[in-house]
Amino acid sequence: MDSKNIYFNANRATWNEKVKVHAASEMYNLDDFKKGKSSLMSYELDALGDVKGKSLLHLQCHFGMDTLSWSRMGAKCTGIDLSDEGIKLAKSLNIELNLDAQFVCCNVLETSNFIEDRFDIVFTSYGVIGWLPDLKPWGQMIAERLKPGGSFFMAEFHPIVWMFDYLDGKTTMKYGYMQDEVIYEEYEGTYADENSKMISKEYGWNHGLGEVVSSLTEAGLHIEYLKEYDESPYNVLPDLEKTKSGMYVTKDRLYPLIFTLKATK
DSSP states (O other), rough: HHHHHHHHHHHHHHHHHHHHHHHHTTTHHHHHHTOOOOOOOOOHHHHHOOOTTTEESSSSSSSHHHHHHHTTOOOEEEEESSOOHHHHHHHHHHTTTTOOEEEEEOOOGGGGHHEEEEEEEEEESOOGGGGGSHHHHHHHHHHHEEEEEEEEEEEOOGGGGGGGEOOTOEEEEESSSSEEEEEEEEESSSSTBBOOEEEEEEEEEEOOOHHHHHHHTTTTTTEEEEEESSSSSSSSSOEEOTTSSSEEEEESSOOOOOEEEEEEE
16 A cells, blocks of 8 residues: 555544544534534635635535535535545535535545536635645646636645644644655644544645645646735634634744635636
8 A cells, every 4th residue: 555545544544533523522613503603714704705606615624514604605515525424424414404515525636536526616724735745636636626717715724833843732843844754643632622532643744835836826727815824713723822803823923823825717
């Protein structure tokens, strides 16, 4: 078995475990979501605006809360994810909430082998590209799945964030901004529930902004903008402080936490 498949299989097993923990977590707050609360954040809502009647492909959708939030706003959604447990829960939520989203279990890099449709919007967000060893096939797949004139949008943690190791309670710069070698981490708990007894075993990769942009432009997309923000909508790093707007920042605000990118075909 090729080493990348070993990495993907280990990540799938961890994400299958995470689905159970995350679905019960305060962070994901599934009860309020079921009652109508959107799981989408201001960055993506501001960027995509009115999605009513538009077809939307959500890459790496976990158990589908964001996909279903777009669906509630009138988009015709398809969500894909590596985790079969995630897709199983997404499908059951779709039925329970009487929505019309579709969900497919596959490796994001192989999306075009499973989905032939083209979409008005391809969307991905927060903690997604770090699971991919190479962004070139990712960029090509996005271009394949977009209609001419369609838009790709991503909101993602800034690559500077992934240069640090957070596991021992300290924030230590440890990894390269552009690092080809795989990063392996094994730890108890998960970002949504640090007290969980589950063991996360994860293989990941760091990708600089140059690689992100080049993978999309080389696939033929036009970059509309690339924006960087020192505020995160998620409190997923140690020692972040909450602002009046409900966002989270580092104490010194020395580096960005999030970037957003929009591209068109």
